[in-house]
Amino acid sequence: MNERIIFLGTGNAAVTECYNTCFAIQRDKGYFLVDTGGGNGILTQLKRVEIPLSAVHDIFISHGHTDHLLGVIWLIRMIGSQIERGSYKGKLKIYATAELLQTIQKIAELTIQKKILKLFGQRICLKKIKDGQTKKIMDYQVTFFDIRSTKEPQLAFTIKLFNGKKLAFLGDEPYYRHEKRYVYKADWLLHEAFCLYDEREKFLPYEKSHVTVKEACENATALNVSNLVLYHTEDKNIKKRKALYGHEAKEYYDGNVFIPDDLEVLNL
């Protein structure tokens, strides 16, 4: 089977018309989950795209904001119950910075039943990731790097796909120059785009460490990437988002632009 990316959510932190940005990279029957959105909506999204929890073994959380982190608590709870019942084989591995893993452990301790907490360290494994580290995840070599956010520590990554292509995930902040050695000439660039440039006064992206479609596309052009995915957007334009964002993107970038809806699947 081809390698695919399944978008579980495409919105920013405050959306109500779609789910928060998170996705799964699929290869055969394996799924690498990247972020989990802000709540138990992750369970609904996974169900809608027919990813069974028993197939989720690798989850990366980029940073500790609610819209990326809290869904994982639900996955721990539900997968933990399946482990208890004997219906989940193998381990659940959660990858994040050491600090963020401590946060996850703490929230779990405060909110999840003891019988599931007992699985930590045995069937539910917290895997520390450092800046610049390459980790083997699902037979992929994934290289993580610190985006040097001024808000909360945040890790991005590049992944070498089995089809030879390189995919770069930049988290929920724009491209920063120090990331060039990881991202330059990527085949796929996943870049946040908070809103249209024309609507920057309405949505105020820059004060939240976000940018508009225009700057995301300018970055993609400068980085010589072939395919650009724009997500982590506002939801006031959700019904016309593809057309509006796509139109603005064309002015600043010549490559292929994808503005996925929730649950949309792209072949990589």
Ligand SMILES: [Zn+2]
């Ligand atoms: Zn976010």
